[in-house]
Amino acid sequence: MALWPGSEPSMNNWTLHKRQWLASLLGVLLIGAVLAVVLRLAAGGLLQREAERTALVWAHQIEATVSDLDDLFAGQGLSEAGRADLRRLRLVREVFRFKLFDRDGRTLLVSDELGGTAEPPTVATGTQSLGHGNETVRSMVLGGANVVELLRNTHADRPAVYSEAYVPVLRGGHLLGVVEVYVDQVERQADIDRAFLTVATAVFALLALAGGLLAALAWRQWRRSRLADERLSYLARHDPLSGSLNRASFNELLRQAAWRQSSGGPDFAVLCIDLDRFKDINDSLGHAAGDEVLRQVAARLRDLVRHGDMVARLGGDEFALLQTGVDGPEAVSRLCERVVESLGLPYELAGQTVACGCSVGAAIYGSDADNDEDLMHKADLALYRAKASGRSTFSFYDASLDERLEVRRQLTRDLREAIGTAQLSLHYQALYGSDGQTLTGYEALLRWNHPQRGNVPPAEFIPLAEDTGLIGPLGRWVLRSACAEAASWPSHLSVAVNLSAAQFRHDNLVEVIGRALDAAGLPARRLEIEITESLLMSNTEQVLATLRALSAMGVSIAMDDFGTGYSSLSYLWRFPFDKLKIDRAFTQHLGTDDKVNLIVKSIISLAHSLEIRVNAEGVETHPQLRALLDQGCDEFQGFLLGRPQPVGRLAHGDQRADDTSAASTALG
Ligand code: C2E
Ligand code: MG
Ligand code: MG
Numbered sequence: 001m002a003l004w005p006g007s008e009p010s011m012n013n014w015t016l017h018k019r020q021w022l023a024s025l026l027g028v029l030l031i032g033a034v035l036a037v038v039l040r041l042a043a044g045g046l047l048q049r050e051a052e053r054t055a056l057v058w059a060h061q062i063e064a065t066v067s068d069l070d071d072l073f074a075g076q077g078l079s080e081a082g083r084a085d086l087r088r089l090r091l092v093r094e095v096f097r098f099k100l101f102d103r104d105g106r107t108l109l110v111s112d113e114l115g116g117t118a119e120p121p122t123v124a125t126g127t128q129s130l131g132h133g134n135e136t137v138r139s140m141v142l143g144g145a146n147v148v149e150l151l152r153n154t155h156a157d158r159p160a161v162y163s164e165a166y167v168p169v170l171r172g173g174h175l176l177g178v179v180e181v182y183v184d185q186v187e188r189q190a191d192i193d194r195a196f197l198t199v200a201t202a203v204f205a206l207l208a209l210a211g212g213l214l215a216a217l218a219w220r221q222w223r224r225s226r227l228a229d230e231r232l233s234y235l236a237r238h239d240p241l242s243g244s245l246n247r248a249s250f251n252e253l254l255r256q257a258a259w260r261q262s263s264g265g266p267d268f269a270v271l272c273i274d275l276d277r278f279k280d281i282n283d284s285l286g287h288a289a290g291d292e293v294l295r296q297v298a299a300r301l302r303d304l305v306r307h308g309d310m311v312a313r314l315g316g317d318e319f320a321l322l323q324t325g326v327d328g329p330e331a332v333s334r335l336c337e338r339v340v341e342s343l344g345l346p347y348e349l350a351g352q353t354v355a356c357g358c359s360v361g362a363a364i365y366g367s368d369a370d371n372d373e374d375l376m377h378k379a380d381l382a383l384y385r386a387k388a389s390g391r392s393t394f395s396f397y398d399a400s401l402d403e404r405l406e407v408r409r410q411l412t413r414d415l416r417e418a419i420g421t422a423q424l425s426l427h428y429q430a431l432y433g434s435d436g437q438t439l440t441g442y443e444a445l446l447r448w449n450h451p452q453r454g455n456v457p458p459a460e461f462i463p464l465a466e467d468t469g470l471i472g473p474l475g476r477w478v479l480r481s482a483c484a485e486a487a488s489w490p491s492h493l494s495v496a497v498n499l500s501a502a503q504f505r506h507d508n509l510v511e512v513i514g515r516a517l518d519a520a521g522l523p524a525r526r527l528e529i530e531i532t533e534s535l536l537m538s539n540t541e542q543v544l545a546t547l548r549a550l551s552a553m554g555v556s557i558a559m560d561d562f563g564t565g566y567s568s569l570s571y572l573w574r575f576p577f578d579k580l581k582i583d584r585a586f587t588q589h590l591g592t593d594d595k596v597n598l599i600v601k602s603i604i605s606l607a608h609s610l611e612i613r614v615n616a617e618g619v620e621t622h623p624q625l626r627a628l629l630d631q632g633c634d635e636f637q638g639f640l641l642g643r644p645q646p647v648g649r650l651a652h653g654d655q656r657a658d659d660t661s662a663a664s665t666a667l668g
Contacts, residue, residue: 020218028211035203043196047161050192051185052148055165058095059146059181063169065089073102073169073177078109086111096159097182103175105130105138130166130178141166141178150185159184239313241291242298250312250320254372257322261365269332269364270375271321272383273301273339276357276391278317280537289349293356300342304335320379326364329396336360336394344392359386360394368397381405412468414450415461419473423449426481427644431496431615432636436629439652441494443530443637444482445644446474466502475503476512483520483527485647493652496528496558501535504542510549524554528579531557533565536575544575551576558615562603572610579635580607584618587638591623601631608632 063069066089067081078086089095090111100109106129131138137147148165163183169176237249245253257268275297282290294317301311301319310322323335343358361383369375378397384405386395418424428442448456465471479497486495503509517524529550535543547557558579559571563586572580582603589596600616607614616628619638628636 021215024211024214024218028207028214032204032207035207036200039196039200039203043192047185047189047192048150050188051150051161051163051183052165054094054185054188055148055163055181055183056146056167058092058098058183059165059167059179062086062089062098062100062179062181063167069100069169070171070176072100072108075102094184095181096162096184099180101130101178101180103142103177105142105178108177130180137166141168142175144168144170144175158182159186161185161189239298242294242313244298244301244319245310245312247312247314250310250314250322251372251376253310253322254376257324258365258372258375266324267326267364267366269323269326269335269362270379271323271332271336271339271394272314272361272376272379273319273321273343274359274383274387275317275319275343276359276387278356281354281356283540285349285352285354289354292349293347293354296347297343297356297358300345301339304338304342320376329364329367332362332364333394333396336362340392340394357392359383359391361386361397362394363397378402408464411456411461412464412470415448415465415468415470415474418448418450419470419477423451424474424477425449425646426478426485427646428485428495428650429637429644430642430650431494432641434629434632434634436625436636436641439493440635441496441526441528442486442650443496443498443644444478444485445498446478447644462500466500469502469506471500471502472506475500475507476516479513479516480519483516483522486526487520487522489650490652491526494526494528494556495522496530498530498560499535501532504535504546509546510553513550513555514553525556528556528558530560530581532560533562533568533571536568536571537565540574547575551578561617563599569606572606572612577612579613579615581615581617581637582633584638587616587618587624587628588620590627591621597627597631600628604631604633 066085068079069082072078072082086109089098095111098111099107102108129138130141141147146165146167148163150161150163152161162185165181165183167179167181169179237245239246254270257265259265261267275293278290278293281293294313297319298311298313301321305311305321305323306325308324312320312322314320321335321339323332326332339360340358343356346353346355361379361381363369363375363378363382365372365375368378378401381401382395382397385398385401386393389395425447426444427447428444430439431441431443432438433440446458446462448458448461450456462471465474482495482497486493489495499509503512513527513529516522517527531547551557556578557576558581559575559577560581561583562580564583571577580603582600586596586600586603590600591597604614613634615635615637616624616633617637619625619628619636619640621640624638625636625640
């Protein structure tokens with residue numbers, strides 16, 4: 001099968017997830033960068049504070065520990081003890097320099113000038129003053145405030161990082177002098193940098209872990225949603241029962257094939273397939289068996305098609321094939337033949353074998369239609385023709401189908417409008433009793449007087465009404481009208497109404513008939529319903545129940561057109577028939593064909609032994625009537641005795657028919 005374009009949702013999903021991943025990655029990187037800056041600032045702040053603190057500590061240390069410092073500040077030189085203290089201070093590696101100033105900011109002593117440890121410190125005589133020319137620092141310090149600075153790379157002979165603190169020495173609120181101390185901060189910075197690096201490494205490791213986890217979670221979620229997407233898109237494209245494509249995806253592929261063909265791609269055809277008598281399998285063996293047949297049908301179709309062809313189930317028992325690479329009608333008809341043959345083979349269902357053929361309608365893109373919708377429509381018309389021409393066969397689209405269908409459509413529209421108008425009426429055909437002379441009732445026959453087409457035969461519009469669902473309202477109208485009419489007749493006359501199988505499927509007939517009788521005030525025993533064998537072939541249990549209920553109400557039941565369908569004798573004893581109507585096809589040959597005489601005689605005798613009365617339809621000649629009378633037929637109906645008449649022309653008299661010779665005359 002061709003690659004399906006609908007993997008699109010997954011692609012979108014993938015793009016979405018890729019974006020989410022990228023966003024997460026960027027988020028992690030951003031958080032990392034912000035954290036790095038924050039840590040860097042924190043480390044800088046920490047160093048600043050530590051550097052200031054240690055510088056102040058050392059300055060205070062000098063102030064507190066050096067003996068006779070007050071004397072030095074007072075300009076009296078440095079005592080031996082003070083000198084020794086200062087020398088000791090020089091041994092402190094961290095303090096690489098210190099200075100003392102008098103209260104005017106003049107330099108009294110610089111540690112570098114104290115000489116080696118053996119040398120006595122000397123009082124500096126230099127003029128370098130406090131604050132290195134920075135007046136703000138100078139005035140702050142001389143005003144009694146501590147000033148501390150962290151400095152980097154100021155002189156080649158000084159440590160790369162150091163702090164410098166000015167601490168005024170005050171006594172009783174008066175400034176005596178100032179201690180300035182330089183503290184090496186290189187090691188401290190290295191310590192802080194190491195600590196920063198450790199923290200940063202840990203934080204980044206955590207971030208990487210969190211990022212990894214996020215990525216793993218996102219990946220898992222993406223995989224899950226991709227699987228769910230794939231499942232959903234599979235379900236959206238396929239029929240879950242047969243595994244074939246569904247109608248929507250078939251239509252989509254059809255559109256694509258049409259597009260490809262119009263851009264120079266290969267020709268293609270559509271085959272519409274409908275299973276014959278699938279409903280019977282469903283009804284008689286149950287839905288599970290029906291489902292299994294559908295699965296096997298789909299599998300057989302898949303085996304038949306070539307790579308690139310498509311198999312779809314359009315719904316119910318309808319399938320479709322898209323045949324690609326078609327090089328002429330012969331290729332299509334070969335595939336049609338193979339389909340009819342393959343689906344016609346028996347189906348094995350849990351121990352039993354069932355048969356179910358198919359009809360196929362085909363149309364070719366380009367020659368039959370030039371757009372996908374039209375192609376489908378035409379393949380469908382061809383299928384309709386295949387079915388009409390006797391199932392288990394295939395048919396190609398033919399332009400005359402369109403015209404016939406259009407006529408049908410128009411007629412359906414007209415019929416819908418005709419219901420409830422004077423265009424529709426009932427004619428009544430007389431039924432005579434066993435002597436051929438006594439009127440027993442009438443059969444109601446529907447007539448449609450179409451404004452343009454004149455009288456449309458029931459054989460044409462009744463099947464149309466059955467196919468389109470119009471038979472429901474139409475049938476109810478017939479029942480109501482026939483009952484209402486019959487109620488005005490002499491009480492020994494009955495009325496027979498024809499019912500379609502479709503009325504049993506869609507209407508609650510017992511209720512509909514009950515209402516028609518009540519409305520007319522007609523006793524149930526005066527109503528007879530006529531059904532055909534086609535009704536008994538499907539859904540038998542429900543039909544049987546309805547017929548029994550009607551029979552129990554007192555309504556008579558007649559089997560119409562007996563002998564034309566399957567004439568299964570089992571119907572005769574399973575269903576509660578009161579009457580059997582021998583079809584006109586037999587009556588016609590009575591008296592001229594001995595075999596027909598024999599068949600009719602046998603039917604009458606069989607029916608009588610089952611206590612079923614027999615009516616002979618279509619009596620047209622005297623010999624026919626004579627033969628039927630001789631064989632003990634119970635009821636007669638036909639043009640010889642009376643044609644169907646509008647209600648106004650019914651006379652209800654025995655032994656007469658208004659437009660033909662009377663039965664008595666007929667009998668001579
Ligand atoms: P049917 O129920 O078998 O009705 C008998 C048909 O045979 C009628 O045709 C009637 O006019 C015709 N007929 C009667 N005697 C003779 C005869 O001696 N010679 C010939 N050649 N024909 C005779 P019609 O009225 O055209 O009805 C055709 C069929 O349409 C009916 O067959 C019945 O199946 C169906 N139909 C008619 N009215 C209704 C209706 O109201 N509801 C339903 N569901 N079907 C109806
Ligand atoms: Mg009838
Ligand atoms: Mg009939």
